[in-house]
Amino acid sequence: MRTITNRHFCNFFLFFTFLAIFPTISISFDTLTATQSIQSNQTLVSQGDVFELGFFTLDRPGEWYVGIWYKNIPQKTYVWVANRDNPLSDSSGIFKVENRNLVLLDQEQNPVWSSNITTAGDNNPVAQLLDTGNLVLREANSENGGGTNHYLWQSFDYPTDTLLPDMKLGWDLNTGFNRFLTAWRSTGDPSTGDFSFKLDYHGFPEIFLWDKQRIDYRSGPWNGVRFSGVPEMKPLDYINFNFVTNQDEVYYSFSITNKNIFSRLMVTPTGDLQRLTWIPDTEQWNPFWYAPKDQCDNYRECGPYGICDNNASPVCKCPRGFSPRNQQAWNLRDGSGGCVRKTDLDCSKDKFLHLPNMKLPESTTSYVDRNMNIKDCEALCARNCSCTAFAYVDIRNGGKGCVIWTGELIDMRQYSSGGGQDLFVRLAASDLGDGGNTTALIVGITVGAGVLLLGLIAFVKEYSSESKSEELELPLFDFETLAAATDNFSDENKLGQGGFGSVYMGTLVEGQQIAVKRLSKNSGQGVEEFKNEVRLIARLQHRNLVRLVGCCVEMDEKMLIYEYMAHRSLDSVLFNKARSSMLTWQRRFNIICGIARGLLYLHQDSRFRIIHRDLKASNILLDRDLNPKISDFGMARIFGGDQTEMNTKRVVGTYGYMSPEYAMDGLFSTKSDVFSFGVLVLEVVSGKKNRGFYHSNSELNLLGHAWRLWKEGNGLELIDSAAGESYNANEVLRCIHVGLLCVQERAEDRPSMSTVVLMLNSEAATMAHPKTPGFCLGRNTLETDSSTSKQDESCTVNQVTVTMLDAR
Structure with missing residues (x-):
């Protein structure tokens, strides 16, 4: 008896010594059976040592989570969190398989999180962490190769902020189940944040970035090669982009062909989409793509029928046959009102304006026929007097399929060569004339152009050696208008002063608040800075750059008019x-x-x-x-x-x-x-x-x-x-x-x-x-x-x- 007791004592001693030296250990390799559980010092590791599952805490005291992260990336990169909105109050939780479900229990054995499976079946399922990062619950006697149809539950169906390779972003149409990304509340708080990335399967499917109930950005529909609003989405040696749409499901996914490279798509707490790629040689996550990227990525930036072009100044334009709905707002670089037709349509005589390199309009209410050829598509649109535009569904091999819009065209954008696709917009025959294939766009700002050219002729000549094609396309304000808006540049309206001169707050007759930067007449350098600022900022469009709405060049006066910032500097x-x-x-x-x-x-x-x-x-x-x-x-x-x-x-x-x-x-x-x-x-x-x-x-x-x-x-x-x-x-x-x-x-x-x-x-x-x-x-x-x-x-x-x- 003494010999057996000593042996047992030695075994226990060695076991607890091992725990003291290695406080976090992996159990049962990649699989968790009904007789096992994971506690705070234990993890599951996928078979290929790619992903790890376990307990973790960030910097909020008393908040513990169960999640999945990359096993061999030095700084933990979390890709999934089970109990993101219901953290444990300490590290004494238990993660296990119980009653055909994965469950997380607190120290009082109360359920904190569950996979919530209600279907009947084998009473002895097992959980397995795969090398894809997918945590699956499957029947104990089914093999890993059985595929997703044999899974009772999988974490890939319940993403948090990250889309991994082979994950589906989109809908199971048979069950009405939707998989979408939702940002963390902050970088230290994985709870559900305000921003989400969701696919809308209606019409011509596309994906939207939401800020609560407001759309911030959309991808444009899938055109067979890429989303029409993501020109950077080009085939690469190591990454494939996939979009599936049929009667059973509609989803987007991507796959990686090089196992040494990791890539993930995520929604950040600040409302950005980011694709990040880990390349072993660099030992860091490299930014591959992000959105929204510029002003034209903002949803409905240029309103109905307006076209946003980030290479133009101002960015909003009306297509041929259209003019700004609100010319005064348009002159102040507010294109949100969009454009209206110059000539009413006549269904039997209308023609179509060809616009190349376009991000297609919002497409969730459009009609789609994936088998129709483009000639039949044009004929169908011509016969339907409600049809406002048409385009290809798939741009490969010369184009195939037909998508038709019957309402206002919203959130259009034009790219330089290599981006977007062809769009054909219905136009009155008299507005189209003989130029049926013209791609010209009419710049909305016309008022004051002649006076502007006269007032700034010396400026333009001076800079013609740098770029002869550059033109100043800014609304011109007269001195009297600005003097009235600022109460004759009173000290009460002065916002600040610098070496260039002073800045004044003003209110135009229509109620818009502005900030007027008035160049000091005694500033020798100020003239150069003024010219430089007009030349540069008039062509810069980004939500984190101040917007220039006009200028004034009259006698000795030189002024820049900006959007007013309520909290100043x-x-x-x-x-x-x-x-x-x-x-x-x-x-x-x-x-x-x-x-x-x-x-x-x-x-x-x-x-x-x-x-x-x-x-x-x-x-x-x-x-x-x-x-x-x-x-x-x-x-x-x-x-x-x-x-x-x-x-x-x-x-x-x-x-x-x-x-x-x-x-x-x-x-x-x-x-x-x-x-x-x-x-x-x-x-x-x-x-x-x-x-x-x-x-x-x-x-x-x-x-x-x-x-x-x-x-x-x-x-x-x-x-x-x-x-x-x-x-x-x-x-x-x-x-x-x-x-x-x-x-x-x-x-x-x-x-x-x-x-x-x-x-x-x-x-x-x-x-x-x-x-x-x-x-x-x-x-x-x-x-x-x-x-x-x-x-x-x-x-x-x-x-x-x-x-x-x-x-x-």
């Missing part, structure tokens, strides 16, 4: 003790992400590669919802497509935001904007200015102070108390980490803005250790603290020599 809120409490942490994070998206657009996704050169808190404007918009492009510069760096003898910008290589050597690139962005991030987190802030016990500026706290592991001490106590600690630390990466001294060490956007929106993004920031200098004894906006503006340099900077 970021610095007027962030650095104002009376207003800074408006900026909760979630709002600050949204501001950081919005600025990042706007800057990414400038650097990568706009018609030109643009370096802002003066990114700072006072040049970030906030609308009524505190959404950020980058403004003031007077100092911006255009780069060529393959150009990466430029040198200037005229250094412009603001102390505290200027990168070392720019301030000292006049070298600027996208990475100098990245540096300024990093300063902004740290200012938004801390509520302190980089210039004028010094820690009471040191000679460090804000960058140096943040760097020291980070190295000491006390990064959270940087957060502004005005942001409130309800914040995501991991999110704050990630922002500080990103900020420090952006302000590194060497430009080549700083990330690109595409990488920045990825790091901000993904906890799984691999992030390097930051190196020493640039300009981590002690207090200059000749310098005084800057505490007011007036003092801060005095820091702006319109022309600084290198000698001056060296002396500093």
Whole structure:
């Protein structure tokens, strides 16, 4: 007896010693039987070591979840969460197979989550985690190769925010079951957020991005090769895109042919769609595609029959035979009212206008015949007097099938060559004339064009050497209109003042609020900045860039008219003790992400590669919802497509935001904007200015102070108390980490803005250790603290020599 007891004792001792050394262990490899369970220190691992399932917690105390993540990616990337809206209060839960269901129980054995299967069958099913990331419940005697038809339940039918290869996004028409993505509430909270990505199978199926009950973006219908609104969706060596529609189901999916590459589509908490790809050689998630990308991705941007073209200025156009419904709003670059026909239709005589490279109109109410040829389709549309347009269903092999619209054409967009597809719009024969195949579009803004050309003729000539084809297409305001709108530019309406002149709030006769930037007559540099701003911002369209609605050139007056931002500039809120409490942490994070998206657009996704050169808190404007918009492009510069760096003898910008290589050597690139962005991030987190802030016990500026706290592991001490106590600690630390990466001294060490956007929106993004920031200098004894906006503006340099900077 003593021998047996000792042996048992030794076995127990070894077992518990193993648990102490390896607190998290995998059990039964990839399968969980009815006699087994998983607790917080145990996981399931798929057969090929690709995915892992287990308990996890983020940064919200007392909230535990069961989820699935990639097994061998260094930073956990969660792809599915079981109890996303019902977390456990501690780590003592149990995950098991019970009564033909997968269940999650708390420490009191109360059910927290269940697979909720009610069908009868084998009383002894097993759960298995597959290498696809799919958690399935199947009969114990069925093999893995039995396929999805043999699954009693599968996690692929209940996605959270992520679509994995071979997952279906869409409908089972026999059961009415819909599979769709829903964003996390925040990067540290997996509960159901506001944004969802859902397929609508009606008419000509397409997928919509929803913000609660409002549509933000749509993919366009599938044309046999890609969604008509996603021109980047091209066949690749390692990824296949699939769209299935039949009487049983309608769904989108994708597959990966290279097992060494991981790819996933997700909806971020901030309402972006992102496709991310993990390539082992790079050891990081690389952004492959994202949407919404620009102003034309915004749903119904140009209203009924309006066409959005991001390569035009303004972006909204009316097709031939149409004119703006509201000319006054159209002149102010508000195209949401759309277009109306110039001539009533005559069913028996109407013709069709051919528009190539189009994102097809919203198609959920359209009629579809997948077997009809295009000639029969045109004949059918011609006979049906309610038909407003037609197109191919499938563009492959010369085109096949017929889709017909019978109502207003909504959310159209035109791409350059290689995107979209042919659309044929019904038009009165007199409007079409002999140009039956014309692709010309009529720009909606016509009022004041002649006066504008006369007023800016010198401007256009000066810039003709850069681009002879460039034209200024801005509504022209007369001086009297702007004087009346601003109460004769009264001090009560003044919003701010800088080296360029002053900005005034105004209200037009029709009630629209505007901001008028009036160039100072005594500003020698201001004329150049004015010209540059008109030339650049008139062609930039993004939800995080301020919208220019017109200009005034009359005698000695030069003015720019912008959309009015209710909360003015970021610095007027962030650095104002009376207003800074408006900026909760979630709002600050949204501001950081919005600025990042706007800057990414400038650097990568706009018609030109643009370096802002003066990114700072006072040049970030906030609308009524505190959404950020980058403004003031007077100092911006255009780069060529393959150009990466430029040198200037005229250094412009603001102390505290200027990168070392720019301030000292006049070298600027996208990475100098990245540096300024990093300063902004740290200012938004801390509520302190980089210039004028010094820690009471040191000679460090804000960058140096943040760097020291980070190295000491006390990064959270940087957060502004005005942001409130309800914040995501991991999110704050990630922002500080990103900020420090952006302000590194060497430009080549700083990330690109595409990488920045990825790091901000993904906890799984691999992030390097930051190196020493640039300009981590002690207090200059000749310098005084800057505490007011007036003092801060005095820091702006319109022309600084290198000698001056060296002396500093």
